[in-house]
Amino acid sequence: MDKKINSFNYKLVILGDSSVGKSSLASRHINKRFNEFNEPTIGASFFSSSNLVNDKEIKLEIWDTAGQERYKSLAPMYYRGANVALVVFDITNKESFNNAFNWIRELKERTNNCLIYLAGNKCDRQNDRQVSIEDVNDTLKTYDINYLETSAKCDINIDKLFKRICLDLSNRNIDEEPKNPILVNNIPPTKKFKCCN
Structure with a gap:
């Protein structure tokens, strides 16, 4: 028996300034590739991924928001109801x-029970670094969030980041999990119909 x-x-909602690599992180996670010449996101883009963790299928509905200042007023519409x-x-x-800490x-x-993660992207460019690890650690002391440095371009820590998110979601208290989980193997098979015979 299965x-x-x-x-x-x-x-899951992705927030941050324009050109920090939000869309590239999502694309690297979903499509396993990097596009050097991404156009800025207008409004928001939607992606989804399915991840198996602890005998649970964790489906992420990923909202990649625009980072330009003129779209900032739309952000609450996207993070409302977000789990992550x-x-x-x-x-x-x-x-x-x-600006990340403003977010x-x-x-x-403005959110309840939302897990928050911070990603320092473009870690492949250490020689151009303007934000020290000490700066990050000093600021993180104020907040209860996870931090990881990533590079969408070089595929550094992308899988680790999303696996951590899925693991944390999987380990949440049962009260916090969505009601009425879908039991994948209990879905009855659909009937097949023949056409034109």
Whole structure:
């Protein structure tokens, strides 16, 4: 008999300044590739991924938001109801780091029970680094969030980041999990119909 797999859907929103690599992180996770010439996201883009963790299927509904200032007012529409927020900054851009913590403060004030992760992207560019590990650690002391440095371009820590997110979601208390999980192996087979015979 096949083992039953419980399937859970979670909403993940990606926030951060323009050009920090939000879309590239999502694309690297979903498509396993990097596009050097991504156009800026307008409004938001949607991706989904399915990950098996601890005999649970963790389905991520990923909302990649635009980072330009003119779209900032739309962000609450995307992070409302989010289970996870991934805030991204560019380690070669100090302003994007400072703005990341504005996002974190906003999420802490306006969301309930949302797991927050911080990604310092472009870690392949250590020689251009403007944000030190000490800066990050000093600021993280104020917040209860996970931090990881990534490079979408060089595929550094992308899988590790998303596996960590899925593992944390999988380990959440049963009260926090979505109601009525979909039991994948309990779905009855569909009838096949022949056409034109």
